[in-house]
Amino acid sequence: MSDSATHILQMRGITKRFPGVVALQDVSLELRGGEVVALMGENGAGKSTLMKILGGAYLPDAGDMLLEGRPVTLGSIREAKGLGIALIHQELMLAPNLDIGSNIFLGSEPGGSSVLRRVKSAGIYPVAERLMRRVGLEVSPRTLVSRLTAGQMQMVEIAKALSMNARIIIMDEPTSSLTLTESQHLFKIINDLRREGIGLIYISHRMEEVVLLADRITVLRDGRRVGDIARADATHDRVASMMVGRDFKNWYPPRPAQGNPEVTLDASNLLVPGAASPVSFDARRGEILGFAGLVGSGRTELMQTLFGVAPALGGKMQLFGQPYQPRRPRDAIRRGVYLAPEDRKRHGLVLPMTVAENITLPDIGSYRPRGWLHRGTEARIAKAEVERFRVKCSGIRQKVVNLSGGNQQKIVLGKWLAMTPKILIVDEPTRGVDVGAKAEIYRHMAAIAAEGVTILMVSSDMEEVIGMSDRVVVMHGRRIRGILARASLTEQRVVSLMTGQVASVEAIEQQHSPRAGTASTKDDSHET
Numbered sequence: 239m240s241d242s243a244t245h246i247l248q249m250r251g252i253t254k255r256f257p258g259v260v261a262l263q264d265v266s267l268e269l270r271g272g273e274v275v276a277l278m279g280e281n282g283a284g285k286s287t288l289m290k291i292l293g294g295a296y297l298p299d300a301g302d303m304l305l306e307g308r309p310v311t312l313g314s315i316r317e318a319k320g321l322g323i324a325l326i327h328q329e330l331m332l333a334p335n336l337d338i339g340s341n342i343f344l345g346s347e348p349g350g351s352s353v354l355r356r357v358k359s360a361g362i363y364p365v366a367e368r369l370m371r372r373v374g375l376e377v378s379p380r381t382l383v384s385r386l387t388a389g390q391m392q393m394v395e396i397a398k399a400l401s402m403n404a405r406i407i408i409m410d411e412p413t414s415s416l417t418l419t420e421s422q423h424l425f426k427i428i429n430d431l432r433r434e435g436i437g438l439i440y441i442s443h444r445m446e447e448v449v450l451l452a453d454r455i456t457v458l459r460d461g462r463r464v465g466d467i468a469r470a471d472a473t474h475d476r477v478a479s480m481m482v483g484r485d486f487k488n489w490y491p492p493r494p495a496q497g498n499p500e501v502t503l504d505a506s507n508l509l510v511p512g513a514a515s516p517v518s519f520d521a522r523r524g525e526i527l528g529f530a531g532l533v534g535s536g537r538t539e540l541m542q543t544l545f546g547v548a549p550a551l552g553g554k555m556q557l558f559g560q561p562y563q564p565r566r567p568r569d570a571i572r573r574g575v576y577l578a579p580e581d582r583k584r585h586g587l588v589l590p591m592t593v594a595e596n597i598t599l600p601d602i603g604s605y606r607p608r609g610w611l612h613r614g615t616e617a618r619i620a621k622a623e624v625e626r627f628r629v630k631c632s633g634i635r636q637k638v639v640n641l642s643g644g645n646q647q648k649i650v651l652g653k654w655l656a657m658t659p660k661i662l663i664v665d666e667p668t669r670g671v672d673v674g675a676k677a678e679i680y681r682h683m684a685a686i687a688a689e690g691v692t693i694l695m696v697s698s699d700m701e702e703v704i705g706m707s708d709r710v711v712v713m714h715g716r717r718i719r720g721i722l723a724r725a726s727l728t729e730q731r732v733v734s735l736m737t738g739q740v741a742s743v744e745a746i747e748q749q750h751s752p753r754a755g756t757a758s759t760k761d762d763s764h765e766t
Contacts, residue, residue, distance in 0.1 A: 252301035279458035280672040293325040294318030324399030328411040334384035339366035369397040389420025482674040490705035491684035509552035513716040528707030536716030545577040574660030589639035594620035623652030644675025
Protein backbone atom coordinates (compact mmCIF):
# COMPACT_ATOMS: atom_id res chain seq x y z
CA MET A 239 0.00 0.00 0.00
CA SER A 240 1.37 3.40 -0.94
CA ASP A 241 2.05 6.02 1.69
CA SER A 242 -0.69 8.28 0.31
CA ALA A 243 -3.25 5.51 0.68
CA THR A 244 -2.65 5.28 4.44
CA HIS A 245 -3.63 8.92 4.96
CA ILE A 246 -7.00 10.61 4.69
CA LEU A 247 -5.18 13.94 4.44
CA GLN A 248 -1.81 15.08 3.11
CA MET A 249 -0.84 18.75 2.87
CA ARG A 250 2.53 19.04 1.14
CA GLY A 251 4.80 22.07 0.76
CA ILE A 252 2.07 24.59 1.65
CA THR A 253 3.18 28.21 1.31
CA LYS A 254 1.01 31.27 1.90
CA ARG A 255 2.04 34.90 1.59
CA PHE A 256 0.27 38.06 2.66
CA PRO A 257 1.45 41.62 1.95
CA GLY A 258 4.73 42.02 3.78
CA VAL A 259 4.73 38.62 5.48
CA VAL A 260 5.20 34.94 4.68
CA ALA A 261 2.61 33.22 6.89
CA LEU A 262 3.53 29.66 5.85
CA GLN A 263 6.69 28.37 4.19
CA ASP A 264 6.82 24.81 2.80
CA VAL A 265 4.60 23.32 5.53
CA SER A 266 3.40 19.72 5.44
CA LEU A 267 0.75 17.98 7.56
CA GLU A 268 -0.53 14.39 7.48
CA LEU A 269 -3.55 12.79 9.11
CA ARG A 270 -4.76 9.20 9.17
CA GLY A 271 -8.29 7.99 9.81
CA GLY A 272 -8.94 7.45 13.52
CA GLU A 273 -5.92 9.59 14.45
CA VAL A 274 -5.79 12.69 16.63
CA VAL A 275 -3.00 15.07 15.59
CA ALA A 276 -2.33 18.03 17.87
CA LEU A 277 -1.20 21.16 16.04
CA MET A 278 0.86 23.36 18.33
CA GLY A 279 2.79 26.58 18.00
CA GLU A 280 2.99 30.09 19.37
CA ASN A 281 0.41 32.65 18.37
CA GLY A 282 1.42 33.73 14.87
CA ALA A 283 3.18 30.43 14.09
CA GLY A 284 0.79 29.77 11.19
CA LYS A 285 -1.70 27.32 12.72
CA SER A 286 -4.81 29.33 11.84
CA THR A 287 -3.60 30.07 8.30
CA LEU A 288 -2.91 26.39 7.66
CA MET A 289 -6.36 25.41 8.95
CA LYS A 290 -8.06 28.10 6.88
CA ILE A 291 -6.40 26.64 3.80
CA LEU A 292 -7.65 23.19 4.79
CA GLY A 293 -11.10 24.65 5.47
CA GLY A 294 -11.29 26.34 2.06
CA ALA A 295 -11.10 29.94 3.29
CA TYR A 296 -7.67 30.56 1.69
CA LEU A 297 -5.96 29.22 -1.41
CA PRO A 298 -2.24 28.42 -0.93
CA ASP A 299 0.34 30.17 -3.08
CA ALA A 300 2.26 26.91 -3.43
CA GLY A 301 1.93 23.28 -2.41
CA ASP A 302 -0.75 20.67 -2.89
CA MET A 303 -3.34 18.74 -0.91
CA LEU A 304 -4.54 15.14 -1.15
CA LEU A 305 -7.67 13.61 0.36
CA GLU A 306 -7.43 9.84 0.53
CA GLY A 307 -4.68 9.99 -2.09
CA ARG A 308 -6.59 12.17 -4.58
CA PRO A 309 -5.39 15.71 -5.35
CA VAL A 310 -7.94 18.40 -4.47
CA THR A 311 -8.19 22.16 -4.72
CA LEU A 312 -10.46 23.78 -2.18
CA GLY A 313 -11.75 27.05 -3.59
CA SER A 314 -14.34 27.75 -0.91
CA ILE A 315 -15.56 26.77 2.55
CA ARG A 316 -18.57 25.08 0.93
CA GLU A 317 -16.26 22.87 -1.17
CA ALA A 318 -14.33 21.85 1.94
CA LYS A 319 -17.52 20.97 3.79
CA GLY A 320 -18.73 19.00 0.77
CA LEU A 321 -15.57 16.89 0.99
CA GLY A 322 -16.11 16.17 4.67
CA ILE A 323 -13.85 18.79 6.31
CA ALA A 324 -15.37 20.55 9.32
CA LEU A 325 -13.72 23.37 11.27
CA ILE A 326 -15.00 24.09 14.79
CA HIS A 327 -13.76 27.56 15.70
CA GLN A 328 -12.71 28.70 19.17
CA GLU A 329 -15.46 31.32 18.95
CA LEU A 330 -18.38 29.01 18.24
CA MET A 331 -20.25 29.84 15.02
CA LEU A 332 -23.82 29.27 16.22
CA ALA A 333 -26.96 31.41 15.91
CA PRO A 334 -28.14 31.90 19.52
CA ASN A 335 -31.67 32.94 18.46
CA LEU A 336 -32.25 29.62 16.66
CA ASP A 337 -32.86 26.21 18.20
CA ILE A 338 -30.40 23.32 18.15
CA GLY A 339 -31.97 21.54 15.17
CA SER A 340 -31.97 24.67 13.04
CA ASN A 341 -28.33 25.35 13.92
CA ILE A 342 -27.22 21.83 13.03
CA PHE A 343 -28.71 22.07 9.54
CA LEU A 344 -28.26 25.80 8.95
CA GLY A 345 -27.09 26.15 5.35
CA SER A 346 -27.52 22.46 4.53
CA GLU A 347 -31.20 21.82 5.20
CA PRO A 348 -32.68 18.51 4.00
CA GLY A 349 -34.17 18.92 0.53
CA GLY A 350 -31.64 21.50 -0.63
CA SER A 351 -29.16 24.07 0.55
CA SER A 352 -30.79 27.15 -0.95
CA VAL A 353 -31.53 29.78 1.67
CA LEU A 354 -34.73 30.55 -0.24
CA ARG A 355 -36.16 27.12 0.58
CA ARG A 356 -38.21 26.78 3.72
CA VAL A 357 -36.77 24.54 6.40
CA LYS A 358 -38.81 21.36 6.68
CA SER A 359 -38.99 21.18 10.44
CA ALA A 360 -40.55 17.75 10.55
CA GLY A 361 -37.50 16.37 8.77
CA ILE A 362 -34.88 18.25 10.76
CA TYR A 363 -35.66 17.42 14.37
CA PRO A 364 -35.66 13.59 14.31
CA VAL A 365 -32.30 13.61 12.50
CA ALA A 366 -30.95 16.31 14.84
CA GLU A 367 -32.01 14.26 17.86
CA ARG A 368 -30.13 11.20 16.57
CA LEU A 369 -26.99 13.29 16.04
CA MET A 370 -27.36 14.84 19.49
CA ARG A 371 -27.62 11.40 21.09
CA ARG A 372 -24.45 10.43 19.27
CA VAL A 373 -22.54 13.20 21.07
CA GLY A 374 -24.34 12.73 24.39
CA LEU A 375 -26.42 15.92 24.26
CA GLU A 376 -29.61 15.03 26.10
CA VAL A 377 -31.90 18.03 25.60
CA SER A 378 -34.67 18.76 23.13
CA PRO A 379 -33.51 19.69 19.60
CA ARG A 380 -36.01 22.55 19.82
CA THR A 381 -34.04 24.16 22.67
CA LEU A 382 -32.72 27.63 21.86
CA VAL A 383 -28.92 27.68 21.60
CA SER A 384 -28.85 30.79 23.81
CA ARG A 385 -30.01 28.60 26.72
CA LEU A 386 -27.13 26.14 26.44
CA THR A 387 -23.88 26.02 28.39
CA ALA A 388 -20.57 26.44 26.58
CA GLY A 389 -20.03 22.68 26.73
CA GLN A 390 -23.45 21.96 25.22
CA MET A 391 -22.76 24.46 22.43
CA GLN A 392 -19.54 22.58 21.69
CA MET A 393 -21.56 19.37 21.35
CA VAL A 394 -23.92 21.13 18.90
CA GLU A 395 -20.93 22.11 16.76
CA ILE A 396 -19.72 18.50 16.71
CA ALA A 397 -23.22 17.26 15.83
CA LYS A 398 -23.26 19.82 13.02
CA ALA A 399 -19.97 18.43 11.71
CA LEU A 400 -21.35 14.88 11.86
CA SER A 401 -24.44 15.98 9.92
CA MET A 402 -22.11 16.73 7.00
CA ASN A 403 -20.54 13.27 7.23
CA ALA A 404 -17.25 14.88 8.20
CA ARG A 405 -14.17 12.70 7.79
CA ILE A 406 -11.83 15.38 9.16
CA ILE A 407 -12.78 17.56 12.15
CA ILE A 408 -10.60 20.49 13.21
CA MET A 409 -11.04 21.71 16.80
CA ASP A 410 -9.52 25.09 17.71
CA GLU A 411 -9.01 25.54 21.49
CA PRO A 412 -12.19 23.53 22.21
CA THR A 413 -11.89 23.58 26.02
CA SER A 414 -11.03 27.27 26.48
CA SER A 415 -14.44 28.05 27.99
CA LEU A 416 -15.48 24.60 29.29
CA THR A 417 -15.77 23.34 32.85
CA LEU A 418 -13.74 20.35 33.98
CA THR A 419 -16.78 18.06 33.61
CA GLU A 420 -17.59 19.42 30.15
CA SER A 421 -13.99 18.98 29.06
CA GLN A 422 -13.97 15.36 30.21
CA HIS A 423 -17.19 14.75 28.25
CA LEU A 424 -15.59 16.31 25.17
CA PHE A 425 -12.59 14.00 25.51
CA LYS A 426 -14.93 11.00 25.57
CA ILE A 427 -16.61 12.21 22.36
CA ILE A 428 -13.21 12.68 20.71
CA ASN A 429 -12.25 9.10 21.56
CA ASP A 430 -15.60 7.87 20.21
CA LEU A 431 -15.01 9.75 16.94
CA ARG A 432 -11.51 8.29 16.74
CA ARG A 433 -12.93 4.78 17.01
CA GLU A 434 -15.31 5.59 14.14
CA GLY A 435 -12.32 6.31 11.90
CA ILE A 436 -12.71 10.10 11.85
CA GLY A 437 -9.44 12.06 11.79
CA LEU A 438 -9.14 15.00 14.19
CA ILE A 439 -6.78 17.96 14.22
CA TYR A 440 -6.68 19.37 17.75
CA ILE A 441 -5.31 22.89 18.34
CA SER A 442 -4.60 23.73 21.97
CA HIS A 443 -2.12 25.52 24.22
CA ARG A 444 -2.94 23.14 27.09
CA MET A 445 -0.15 20.60 27.23
CA GLU A 446 -1.93 18.20 29.58
CA GLU A 447 -4.84 17.87 27.12
CA VAL A 448 -2.54 17.32 24.17
CA VAL A 449 -0.59 14.56 25.89
CA LEU A 450 -3.85 12.93 26.98
CA LEU A 451 -5.54 12.96 23.56
CA ALA A 452 -3.08 13.20 20.70
CA ASP A 453 -1.46 10.31 18.90
CA ARG A 454 1.07 12.72 17.45
CA ILE A 455 2.02 16.39 17.88
CA THR A 456 2.97 18.56 14.89
CA VAL A 457 4.79 21.75 15.86
CA LEU A 458 4.93 24.97 13.82
CA ARG A 459 7.27 27.88 14.45
CA ASP A 460 7.43 31.13 12.47
CA GLY A 461 5.39 29.66 9.62
CA ARG A 462 7.48 26.50 9.27
CA ARG A 463 6.99 22.92 10.39
CA VAL A 464 9.57 22.15 13.07
CA GLY A 465 8.76 18.47 13.40
CA ASP A 466 6.50 15.78 14.90
CA ILE A 467 6.55 14.12 18.31
CA ALA A 468 4.81 10.86 19.18
CA ARG A 469 2.69 11.00 22.33
CA ALA A 470 5.01 8.56 24.11
CA ASP A 471 7.95 10.93 23.58
CA ALA A 472 6.12 14.19 24.37
CA THR A 473 7.12 16.17 27.43
CA HIS A 474 6.16 19.68 28.44
CA ASP A 475 9.71 21.00 28.07
CA ARG A 476 10.41 19.24 24.77
CA VAL A 477 7.29 20.55 23.04
CA ALA A 478 7.77 24.03 24.50
CA SER A 479 11.37 24.23 23.32
CA MET A 480 10.34 23.17 19.80
CA MET A 481 7.65 25.85 19.75
CA VAL A 482 9.86 28.75 20.80
CA GLY A 483 13.30 27.53 19.76
CA ARG A 484 14.87 27.53 23.21
CA ASP A 485 14.91 25.37 26.32
CA PHE A 486 12.64 25.97 29.30
CA LYS A 487 14.78 24.68 32.13
CA ASN A 488 13.07 27.03 34.57
CA TRP A 489 9.49 27.15 33.36
CA TYR A 490 8.26 29.00 36.46
CA PRO A 491 10.50 31.74 37.85
CA PRO A 492 11.97 30.96 41.29
CA ARG A 493 9.98 32.44 44.15
CA PRO A 494 11.99 33.42 47.23
CA ALA A 495 10.71 32.49 50.69
CA GLN A 496 8.20 35.08 51.85
CA GLY A 497 8.77 35.07 55.59
CA ASN A 498 5.95 37.10 57.12
CA PRO A 499 5.59 40.33 55.11
CA GLU A 500 3.08 43.10 55.69
CA VAL A 501 -0.60 42.30 55.13
CA THR A 502 -1.82 44.53 52.30
CA LEU A 503 -5.41 43.28 51.91
CA ASP A 504 -7.46 41.75 54.71
CA ALA A 505 -10.99 40.43 54.07
CA SER A 506 -13.01 39.37 57.11
CA ASN A 507 -16.42 37.67 56.85
CA LEU A 508 -16.87 39.17 53.40
CA LEU A 509 -20.27 38.33 51.91
CA VAL A 510 -20.07 38.19 48.12
CA PRO A 511 -23.33 38.59 46.16
CA GLY A 512 -24.70 35.13 45.35
CA ALA A 513 -22.72 33.36 48.09
CA ALA A 514 -24.48 31.63 50.97
CA SER A 515 -21.69 32.17 53.50
CA PRO A 516 -18.94 34.76 54.07
CA VAL A 517 -15.25 34.32 53.23
CA SER A 518 -12.10 35.47 55.00
CA PHE A 519 -8.49 35.67 53.81
CA ASP A 520 -5.52 38.00 53.71
CA ALA A 521 -2.87 38.86 51.11
CA ARG A 522 0.62 40.15 51.70
CA ARG A 523 3.16 42.47 50.14
CA GLY A 524 5.06 40.83 47.29
CA GLU A 525 2.92 37.69 47.41
CA ILE A 526 1.31 35.80 44.55
CA LEU A 527 -1.85 34.46 46.17
CA GLY A 528 -3.45 31.85 43.93
CA PHE A 529 -7.19 31.11 43.83
CA ALA A 530 -8.10 27.59 42.69
CA GLY A 531 -11.52 26.07 42.12
CA LEU A 532 -13.83 24.69 39.49
CA VAL A 533 -15.96 26.94 37.28
CA GLY A 534 -18.81 28.18 39.46
CA SER A 535 -16.81 27.97 42.69
CA GLY A 536 -17.07 31.74 43.19
CA ARG A 537 -13.52 32.83 42.41
CA THR A 538 -14.37 35.37 39.69
CA GLU A 539 -17.29 36.75 41.72
CA LEU A 540 -14.97 37.29 44.68
CA MET A 541 -12.50 39.17 42.49
CA GLN A 542 -15.32 41.36 41.14
CA THR A 543 -16.27 42.25 44.71
CA LEU A 544 -12.68 43.18 45.55
CA PHE A 545 -12.68 45.43 42.46
CA GLY A 546 -16.06 47.03 43.21
CA VAL A 547 -17.96 45.51 40.27
CA ALA A 548 -20.34 43.73 42.66
CA PRO A 549 -20.06 45.43 46.08
CA ALA A 550 -19.97 43.23 49.17
CA LEU A 551 -23.22 42.68 51.04
CA GLY A 552 -21.50 42.42 54.39
CA GLY A 553 -18.20 41.98 56.20
CA LYS A 554 -15.11 44.16 56.24
CA MET A 555 -12.02 44.77 54.16
CA GLN A 556 -8.88 46.68 54.98
CA LEU A 557 -6.28 47.94 52.53
CA PHE A 558 -2.95 48.68 54.22
CA GLY A 559 -4.78 48.89 57.54
CA GLN A 560 -7.39 51.39 56.29
CA PRO A 561 -11.09 50.61 55.62
CA TYR A 562 -11.70 49.53 52.05
CA GLN A 563 -15.25 49.28 50.67
CA PRO A 564 -15.28 49.81 46.89
CA ARG A 565 -18.78 50.43 45.50
CA ARG A 566 -17.60 50.65 41.88
CA PRO A 567 -14.38 49.95 39.97
CA ARG A 568 -13.38 53.60 40.07
CA ASP A 569 -13.15 53.38 43.88
CA ALA A 570 -10.77 50.41 43.60
CA ILE A 571 -8.64 52.08 40.93
CA ARG A 572 -8.23 55.19 43.08
CA ARG A 573 -6.85 52.99 45.87
CA GLY A 574 -4.43 51.17 43.55
CA VAL A 575 -6.43 47.93 43.16
CA TYR A 576 -6.65 46.82 39.52
CA LEU A 577 -8.31 43.87 37.76
CA ALA A 578 -7.15 42.10 34.59
CA PRO A 579 -10.42 40.24 33.84
CA GLU A 580 -11.01 36.67 32.66
CA ASP A 581 -12.50 37.73 29.31
CA ARG A 582 -9.96 40.21 27.97
CA LYS A 583 -11.83 40.84 24.71
CA ARG A 584 -15.13 41.78 26.37
CA HIS A 585 -13.98 43.38 29.61
CA GLY A 586 -10.24 44.08 29.39
CA LEU A 587 -9.77 45.83 26.05
CA VAL A 588 -11.51 48.13 23.60
CA LEU A 589 -10.69 46.15 20.48
CA PRO A 590 -11.18 48.87 17.82
CA MET A 591 -8.82 51.20 19.71
CA THR A 592 -5.05 51.28 19.34
CA VAL A 593 -2.38 49.82 21.60
CA ALA A 594 -1.56 53.29 22.98
CA GLU A 595 -5.20 54.17 23.59
CA ASN A 596 -5.85 50.93 25.48
CA ILE A 597 -2.78 51.31 27.67
CA THR A 598 -3.60 54.89 28.70
CA LEU A 599 -7.41 54.63 28.85
CA PRO A 600 -7.77 53.71 32.59
CA ASP A 601 -5.74 56.77 33.60
CA ILE A 602 -6.83 59.09 30.78
CA GLY A 603 -7.15 62.08 33.13
CA SER A 604 -3.39 62.09 33.72
CA TYR A 605 -2.81 62.61 30.01
CA ARG A 606 -5.20 65.59 29.79
CA PRO A 607 -3.85 68.13 32.29
CA ARG A 608 -5.52 71.04 30.50
CA GLY A 609 -8.39 69.26 28.82
CA TRP A 610 -6.40 68.23 25.73
CA LEU A 611 -4.86 64.80 25.34
CA HIS A 612 -1.07 65.00 25.49
CA ARG A 613 -0.13 62.58 22.69
CA GLY A 614 3.58 62.76 23.45
CA THR A 615 3.13 61.53 27.03
CA GLU A 616 0.68 58.86 25.85
CA ALA A 617 3.20 57.61 23.27
CA ARG A 618 6.06 57.55 25.78
CA ILE A 619 4.12 55.48 28.34
CA ALA A 620 2.69 53.15 25.71
CA LYS A 621 6.12 52.51 24.15
CA ALA A 622 7.57 51.75 27.59
CA GLU A 623 4.92 49.08 28.28
CA VAL A 624 5.24 47.59 24.78
CA GLU A 625 9.00 47.27 25.34
CA ARG A 626 8.57 45.92 28.88
CA PHE A 627 6.30 43.09 27.69
CA ARG A 628 7.94 42.64 24.27
CA VAL A 629 4.57 43.06 22.58
CA LYS A 630 4.69 41.98 18.93
CA CYS A 631 2.95 44.77 17.07
CA SER A 632 3.63 47.10 14.15
CA GLY A 633 3.57 50.08 16.51
CA ILE A 634 1.60 51.68 19.31
CA ARG A 635 -1.00 52.92 16.79
CA GLN A 636 -1.92 49.39 15.72
CA LYS A 637 -5.44 48.32 16.72
CA VAL A 638 -5.44 45.65 19.42
CA VAL A 639 -8.10 43.64 17.55
CA ASN A 640 -5.32 42.65 15.14
CA LEU A 641 -2.96 41.36 17.84
CA SER A 642 -2.61 37.72 18.90
CA GLY A 643 -4.19 36.56 22.14
CA GLY A 644 -0.89 36.55 23.98
CA ASN A 645 -0.06 40.11 22.92
CA GLN A 646 -3.56 41.29 23.83
CA GLN A 647 -3.04 39.85 27.31
CA LYS A 648 0.24 41.73 27.60
CA ILE A 649 -1.59 44.97 26.76
CA VAL A 650 -4.13 44.26 29.54
CA LEU A 651 -1.30 43.83 32.04
CA GLY A 652 0.68 46.75 30.65
CA LYS A 653 -2.14 49.26 31.05
CA TRP A 654 -2.38 48.54 34.78
CA LEU A 655 1.36 48.43 35.39
CA ALA A 656 1.64 51.87 33.83
CA MET A 657 -0.40 53.09 36.83
CA THR A 658 1.83 51.46 39.51
CA PRO A 659 -0.60 49.04 41.18
CA LYS A 660 -0.63 48.12 44.86
CA ILE A 661 -2.89 45.10 44.36
CA LEU A 662 -3.09 43.46 40.92
CA ILE A 663 -5.88 40.92 40.35
CA VAL A 664 -5.31 38.65 37.35
CA ASP A 665 -8.19 36.33 36.40
CA GLU A 666 -6.97 33.49 34.13
CA PRO A 667 -3.79 35.39 33.12
CA THR A 668 -2.69 32.91 30.43
CA ARG A 669 -5.98 31.59 29.01
CA GLY A 670 -5.64 31.14 25.24
CA VAL A 671 -2.01 32.23 25.39
CA ASP A 672 0.79 30.28 23.70
CA VAL A 673 3.65 28.71 25.61
CA GLY A 674 6.20 31.42 24.81
CA ALA A 675 3.89 34.23 25.90
CA LYS A 676 3.02 32.25 29.05
CA ALA A 677 6.66 32.12 30.07
CA GLU A 678 6.98 35.88 29.57
CA ILE A 679 3.83 36.60 31.56
CA TYR A 680 5.09 34.39 34.41
CA ARG A 681 8.40 36.23 34.39
CA HIS A 682 6.66 39.61 34.55
CA MET A 683 4.34 38.49 37.35
CA ALA A 684 7.31 37.32 39.40
CA ALA A 685 9.12 40.61 38.74
CA ILE A 686 6.06 42.64 39.74
CA ALA A 687 5.72 40.68 42.98
CA ALA A 688 9.44 41.17 43.70
CA GLU A 689 8.82 44.93 43.53
CA GLY A 690 6.33 44.58 46.39
CA VAL A 691 3.05 44.41 44.46
CA THR A 692 0.48 41.94 45.79
CA ILE A 693 -0.91 39.68 43.05
CA LEU A 694 -4.20 37.78 43.37
CA MET A 695 -4.19 35.13 40.63
CA VAL A 696 -7.28 33.15 39.61
CA SER A 697 -6.34 30.18 37.44
CA SER A 698 -7.89 26.92 36.23
CA ASP A 699 -4.47 25.63 35.17
CA MET A 700 -3.28 23.38 38.00
CA GLU A 701 0.38 23.53 36.95
CA GLU A 702 0.16 27.32 36.89
CA VAL A 703 -1.45 27.53 40.31
CA ILE A 704 1.18 25.31 41.92
CA GLY A 705 4.10 26.73 39.95
CA MET A 706 3.40 30.43 40.54
CA SER A 707 1.65 30.74 43.91
CA ASP A 708 3.15 31.44 47.33
CA ARG A 709 -0.14 30.30 48.87
CA VAL A 710 -3.33 28.97 47.30
CA VAL A 711 -6.89 29.77 48.36
CA VAL A 712 -9.06 26.81 47.34
CA MET A 713 -12.78 27.44 46.73
CA HIS A 714 -15.73 25.09 46.34
CA GLY A 715 -19.44 25.95 46.38
CA ARG A 716 -18.66 29.68 46.75
CA ARG A 717 -16.83 29.01 50.01
CA ILE A 718 -13.15 28.98 50.90
CA ARG A 719 -12.33 25.39 51.82
CA GLY A 720 -8.73 26.03 52.74
CA ILE A 721 -5.57 28.03 52.23
CA LEU A 722 -2.50 25.95 51.43
CA ALA A 723 1.03 27.17 52.08
CA ARG A 724 3.61 26.64 49.33
CA ALA A 725 5.37 23.92 51.31
CA SER A 726 2.19 21.82 51.39
CA LEU A 727 1.05 22.47 47.80
CA THR A 728 0.31 19.32 45.84
CA GLU A 729 -2.15 18.69 43.04
CA GLN A 730 -3.91 16.02 45.09
CA ARG A 731 -4.49 18.37 48.01
CA VAL A 732 -5.79 21.18 45.82
CA VAL A 733 -8.10 18.84 43.87
CA SER A 734 -9.44 17.25 47.07
CA LEU A 735 -10.56 20.67 48.30
CA MET A 736 -11.78 22.13 45.00
CA THR A 737 -13.98 19.11 44.22
CA GLY A 738 -15.46 18.88 47.71
CA GLN A 739 -13.91 15.46 48.42
CA VAL A 740 -12.80 16.82 51.78
CA ALA A 741 -14.25 19.78 53.62
CA SER A 742 -11.10 21.45 54.93
CA VAL A 743 -7.31 21.54 55.02
CA GLU A 744 -7.48 19.76 58.37
CA ALA A 745 -9.24 16.82 56.73
CA ILE A 746 -6.50 16.62 54.10
CA GLU A 747 -3.80 16.60 56.77
CA GLN A 748 -5.58 13.77 58.57
CA GLN A 749 -5.78 11.82 55.29
CA HIS A 750 -2.08 12.19 54.54
CA SER A 751 -0.72 11.94 58.06
CA PRO A 752 -2.86 10.48 60.87
CA ARG A 753 -0.36 11.84 63.38
CA ALA A 754 -0.44 15.35 61.98
CA GLY A 755 -1.88 18.01 64.23
CA THR A 756 -5.05 19.71 63.12
CA ALA A 757 -4.31 23.14 64.54
CA SER A 758 -3.78 25.79 61.90
CA THR A 759 -3.29 29.49 61.62
CA LYS A 760 -4.39 32.04 59.07
CA ASP A 761 -0.86 31.88 57.69
CA ASP A 762 -1.04 28.26 56.58
CA SER A 763 -4.62 27.08 56.34
CA HIS A 764 -8.07 28.50 56.75
CA GLU A 765 -11.67 27.40 56.47
CA THR A 766 -14.79 29.51 56.33
